[in-house]
Amino acid sequence: MRLSKLYTNRSDLFEPVFFKAGLNVIYGEIRLPENKSRDTHNLGKSTLGRVIDFTLLSKRDPRFFLFKHEDVFSPFVFFVEVKLNDNSYLTIRRGVSQASKISFKKHNEKHQDYVSLADDHWDHLDVPFARAKELLDSLLDLSAIKPWTYRNGLGYLIRSQDDYNDVFKLRKFGSRDAYWKPYLSHILGFDADLLVRHYQKEEELSKKEDAESTVRKELGGSVEDVSKIEGILLIKQQDAEKKQKLLDSFDFRQQDKEKTKYLVDELDEKIAELNRRRYSLNQNRKKILKSLEEDKIIFNTEDAQKIFQEAGILFSGQVKKDFDQLVAFNKSITEERFGYLVSEKSEIESEISKISSELNSLGKKRSDTLSFLSDTEVFNKYKRLSNDLVSLRADIEALERQKRHIHRLQELRAEIRGLSEECSHLQSEIENNVEQQNSEKTSLFSQIRLHFSEIVDDVINRKALLSVSPNSEGHLQFKAEILDESGNSTSADMGHTYRKLLCIAFDLSVLRAHLGEKFPHFAFHDGVFESLDNRKKENLLAVIRQYADMGIQSIITLIDSDLPHREEEESSVFDESEIVLQLHDEGEKGRLFKMKAW
Numbered sequence: 001m002r003l004s005k006l007y008t009n010r011s012d013l014f015e016p017v018f019f020k021a022g023l024n025v026i027y028g029e030i031r032l033p034e035n036k037s038r039d040t041h042n043l044g045k046s047t048l049g050r051v052i053d054f055t056l057l058s059k060r061d062p063r064f065f066l067f068k069h070e071d072v073f074s075p076f077v078f079f080v081e082v083k084l085n086d087n088s089y090l091t092i093r094r095g096v097s098q099a100s101k102i103s104f105k106k107h108n109e110k111h112q113d114y115v116s117l118a119d120d121h122w123d124h125l126d127v128p129f130a131r132a133k134e135l136l137d138s139l140l141d142l143s144a145i146k147p148w149t150y151r152n153g154l155g156y157l158i159r160s161q162d163d164y165n166d167v168f169k170l171r172k173f174g175s176r177d178a179y180w181k182p183y184l185s186h187i188l189g190f191d192a193d194l195l196v197r198h199y200q201k202e203e204e205l206s207k208k209e210d211a212e213s214t215v216r217k218e219l220g221g222s223v224e225d226v227s228k229i230e231g232i233l234l235i236k237q238q239d240a241e242k243k244q245k246l247l248d249s250f251d252f253r254q255q256d257k258e259k260t261k262y263l264v265d266e267l268d269e270k271i272a273e274l275n276r277r278r279y280s281l282n283q284n285r286k287k288i289l290k291s292l293e294e295d296k297i298i299f300n301t302e303d304a305q306k307i308f309q310e311a312g313i314l315f316s317g318q319v320k321k322d323f324d325q326l327v328a329f330n331k332s333i334t335e336e337r338f339g340y341l342v343s344e345k346s347e348i349e350s351e352i353s354k355i356s357s358e359l360n361s362l363g364k365k366r367s368d369t370l371s372f373l374s375d376t377e378v379f380n381k382y383k384r385l386s387n388d389l390v391s392l393r394a395d396i397e398a399l400e401r402q403k404r405h406i407h408r409l410q411e412l413r414a415e416i417r418g419l420s421e422e423c424s425h426l427q428s429e430i431e432n433n434v435e436q437q438n439s440e441k442t443s444l445f446s447q448i449r450l451h452f453s454e455i456v457d458d459v460i461n462r463k464a465l466l467s468v469s470p471n472s473e474g475h476l477q478f479k480a481e482i483l484d485e486s487g488n489s490t491s492a493d494m495g496h497t498y499r500k501l502l503c504i505a506f507d508l509s510v511l512r513a514h515l516g517e518k519f520p521h522f523a524f525h526d527g528v529f530e531s532l533d534n535r536k537k538e539n540l541l542a543v544i545r546q547y548a549d550m551g552i553q554s555i556i557t558l559i560d561s562d563l564p565h566r567e568e569e570e571s572s573v574f575d576e577s578e579i580v581l582q583l584h585d586e587g588e589k590g591r592l593f594k595m596k597a598w
Contacts, residue, residue, distance in 0.1 A: 001140055001150075001520045002553045004089060005081035006052060009115045013594050014076070017048070017581050018111060019555065022548035025574050026557040029584040036561065043583040044592020045557035049158045049524050051592075055080035055094055056154060057102065057133050066096050069598040079114060082140070085518050090139055093122070102132035104139065144517035145187065152183045156507055158524040164500040168478040178203075181476055187510055188468065189444025190476070191433045198426040198474055205419040212412040215405055240392040267366045271359060278355045281348050288345045292338065427474030434470055444513055451509035456482065459501060459539040465489065466506070480506060497531035501540070504528065508543070511552045522553035529562040537564040541573070555580075 007016035028043040030036050047065070054066060055078050066073045077095035084090055091114050093103040104124040105114055119125055127135055137149045145153060155163060155170040162171045173180040178199040186192035437445045449466040456464035463483040471477050480502045481489040507523050515521065528544075529537045541564065544554045563573050584590035591597075 001085065001142060002083045002522045003052065003080065003555070004083045004110050005079075005112075006048075006055065007079050007113065007115070009077040009079075010075065011115075014592065015581075015594075016113075019553065019580060020577070021551075021553055023545055023574075023578045024553065024555040024580045025578050026555065026581045027574070027579050027583070028557070028559040029582065029590075030559055030561060031584050031586050035585050042597055043559075043585060043590065045559070045581075045583060046160060046526050047592050048557070048581070049160055049526055051078065052080065052524065053154065053158050054078060055092055057092075057094070057129070057136060057151070059129075060099055065598070067099075070096060072595075072598050077115075081110065081112065083110070084139070085141060092136065098126075100129040101126040102129065102136075103127065104132075104135065106139070142518050142520065144514055144519040145183070148183045148186065150520070152180075153187065153520065156510070157520050157522060159503060159507065160526050164496065164503050167480040167499070167502050167506050177475060181478075184478065185468070185476055187514070188437075188448060190437055190468065191430075194426055194430045194433060195476065198423065198430060201419055201423050201426060205416065205423060208412055208416050208419060212409065212416060215409045215412065236392055236396050240389060240396060243389045243392065267362055271362050271366065274355050274359050274362070278352055278359070281352050281355070285345060285348050285352070288341050288348070292341055292345075423474070427470070430474050430476070431470050434468060434476070438468070448509050448513045451512050452480070452505050455505035455508060455543050456501065458543050459505075459536055460498070463487065464502065464505065466509075500527075500530070501532070504540070508547050508552065508554075512547060512550060515551055521551060522555065524555040524557075526557045527562070528556040529558050529564070534564050537562070 002021065003019040005016060005018050008014040026045045026048055028045045050065070054064070058064075060067060062068065066076070074097040077093060080092050082090045082092070089107050089110055089112070091105045091107065091112060093105075093114065095101070102124075103122045103126060105117065105122050124132075124135060133149070133151065137151075140150050142150050155172055165171070168184055169180065182192040182195040182199070185195055437443045440446060445468065452466045453464045456462060460482075465479070465481045465483055467479045467481070469477055469479075482498060482502070484490050504525055507525070511519070511521060511523060529540065532540065544556065548554050581592075583592060588594050588596065
């Protein structure tokens with residue numbers, strides 16, 4: 001698959017671009033002095049790649065310039081002519097206003113103009129977008145990338161400036177590795193099916209773990225033993241069957257017997273015991289109250305001295321002092337005892353209160369039981385028993401539901417264990433496959449990494465390493481590094497200039513490794529020489545030409561200031577035949593779209 005021609009129904013505003021089999025240069029010339037220091041020039045050399053992507057059925061994006069300025073571009077209909085593996089050609093028609101309607105025409109001669117082709121001459125007319133992508137994938141017949149479609153790898157074939165930030169992960173891939181790592185591993189020669197299955201099992205495992213968490217929440221945080229639930233359920237079901245039989249037979253003798261036994265054996269005995277306890281506590285309380293009254297000290301030494309003086313009896317200071325000390329001693333003992341008595345009184349009153357409350361509750365139960373036994377109306381007994389049965393059945397339903405949740409929880413945990421084991425097994429297989437492809441000198445990956453290192457070495461005289469290894473979760477990690485003279489990795493690849501070089505080297509090395517297969521054989525690289533020094537530009541151009549001679553169609557864009565500078569002024573960097581589109585900044589005629597900037 002190579003590009004042959006790109007044109008529109010408005011040739012006055014967008015001139016046709018004829019692509020060659022080898023090197024194709026999109027050359028922008030900055031002629032106005034005031035524009036030479038600017039970073040961007042809006043000539044359209046970068047836009048060309050986006051237009052090619054549009055004709056190859058990129059999805060509709062409102063931020064894409066054709067749709068963002070649809071009022072300007074709605075009249076445009078684009079045509080791209082592609083050379084197929086069997087040396088025939090395919091023309092794809094896609095308009096801006098009806099971007100979801102695609103038409104196809106196969107032909108044997110190149111550089112056709114089908115702008116005015118009648119509808120009945122198209123092989124497939126106005127095919128809906130989703131079906132059109134499937135049809136185009138079939139017509140391109142890129143069997144070397146199956147089971148993926150041609151769109152999966154198109155980002156590596158049409159590199160915009162935004163796609164030089166990472167050699168492997170393109171901007172459009174987003175955050176999910178499962179969208180791009182299997183495809184990338186496939187074209188590098190690894191067993192991508194293992195990765196696909198591993199990601200699928202991980203997704204299943206994640207869903208099961210979420211379901212298990214939901215079931216645990218539904219159980220209220222307490223997961224009972226299923227055996228215990230089954231036992232309680234069995235007892236309640238038996239009780240419900242007995243009550244149902246009583247209701248069915250309308251015979252309440254057994255129920256009366258049970259109520260009488262409950263009344264005599266439990267309620268009356270409990271009430272009597274509580275009454276005995278309350279009586280005992282009340283007696284203790286009375287004793288404490290009496291002790292609190294008796295412990296008051298009523299002797300006062302001041303009053304005693306006054307009485308003695310009135311009687312004419314000597315009551316010396318020493319005697320008064322001794323009495324005062326005695327009173328103080330008794331008072332300290334009395335206060336300590338008083339504290340114990342008050343504390344005990346409080347505990348007794350609290351227990352009396354609890355007993356009284358419990359006696360009230362038991363009294364109500366006793367009253368209800370006696371009411372049942374004394375009720376001569378069968379209907380009332382039937383109603384009460386029915387209420388008991390309804391309550392039992394509600395309990396049974398709740399237990400059944402809990403049992404189902406526990407069974408489901410057990411099933412989920414078993415499935416989680418099984419999926420975890422499958423993930424571990426797949427991880428082992430992935431590790432073995434990666435080790436095998438890394439160690440085999442004749443493997444596809446070994447070929448690609450050699451081509452990759454050769455390209456970087458030819459351009460900057462440094463070796464480069466392409467490596468693939470699984471992490472602790474079994475996910476492949478891809479690295480592209482520049483090595484120093486000792487073979488150690490350096491930080492040189494962290495700069496934008498060298499990172500771009502690594503991207504170009506990777507794309508070309510992959511294309512070279514797949515040259516003999518039904519695989520895309522073109523690459524579009526925007527701003528290919530930017531930031532490189534003069535000698536490295538010459539080296540990179542030599543590599544691109546070398547790969548073009550092998551059969552790889554290279555489409556590169558640059559402006560005149562990025563050209564390698566040669567001492568001989570008459571020596572041109574490119575042959576005229578290599579420049580397929582020349583742009584400049586002297587008015588609208590020099591732009592890709594010959595109109596005012598939008």
